[in-house]
Amino acid sequence: MGPHTIEMTNDIEHRLKNKDINPTAMRLLVLDFLTKQVAAISLNDLEKGMGPSDRITLYRTLKTFEEKGLVHSIEDGTGATKYALCEDNCDGDQHHDLHVHFYCNTCKETFCLPNTKIPEISLPKRFQTEEMNLIIKGICDQCHPG
Amino acid sequence: MGPHTIEMTNDIEHRLKNKDINPTAMRLLVLDFLTKQVAAISLNDLEKGMGPSDRITLYRTLKTFEEKGLVHSIEDGTGATKYALCEDNCDGDQHHDLHVHFYCNTCKETFCLPNTKIPEISLPKRFQTEEMNLIIKGICDQCHPG
DNA sequence: ATGACGATGCAATGCTATTGCAATGTTAGC
């Protein structure tokens, strides 16, 4: 544990406090792990990636993070919910990342595409939109041939 | 069983044969039930709506229908897969109903919006689309206030 | 100190999806 770790911990700690989350040791570790991910992860991924820790505690940690607007969950059709860090302007009441999620049929990873927003959809009369969820499946940039 | 029933059965039977599905008694009943639905249904809904019948057989019937392009499945985020009849031009290789699905937060029903197509999405470089799934959640026309 | 409150760990449960296998029904060839 050198000064680097301390600075990292303080940074992570502030991110938790900013979202009104009590920064426990477990939560610091989980958030640190989440920031290192390039793709959305499942509870299983988290359990495997973390040191030995209780699955249910990790589950509740993710739920807490989601409630507080620190992460959002993604139903990508694989059966296991995926989680990824939110953009900064999310909070517990409202998630503001209405971006597209991409599931790669080759590497089986789920990616947030934060710069690819879901376009406005004109619904039939008297249908009122509250949330949108767009999953695109295909081949990701890393797995693209040629 | 009057002439009405016989005509109905023959109609349903032809729809199965057109999709290359062996028209068994069970399948006739399931397809008949599906045609009467206004919303997409889960396996549970089907089990409750049908007479006493085996859940697994119903499950496999839906899977067969899906393989043959007679129904498509919808992951609406509720945890239970929903099923709805396809448009006529679907087949086993390709489902052509890239329409929006709507989940009503009030009545908890999932609807196909066959006339609301998913727009083209411009993805980042080297991402290749193979499938799209857009779920919109909100308030449906029937539950709309005022 | 101690009592309240939140966080954690462990056990148990519920629900959906999926497969194995035996029994049954159906069809085509003989």
Next chain:
DNA sequence: GCTAACATTGCAATAGCATTGCATCGTCAT
């Protein structure tokens, strides 16, 4: 018609994920 192949159905079992209950533990304010 008989029979063997094949498809369908019914029942049992399993897997996997999500979720809750409860006891324990830690922390913090009084």
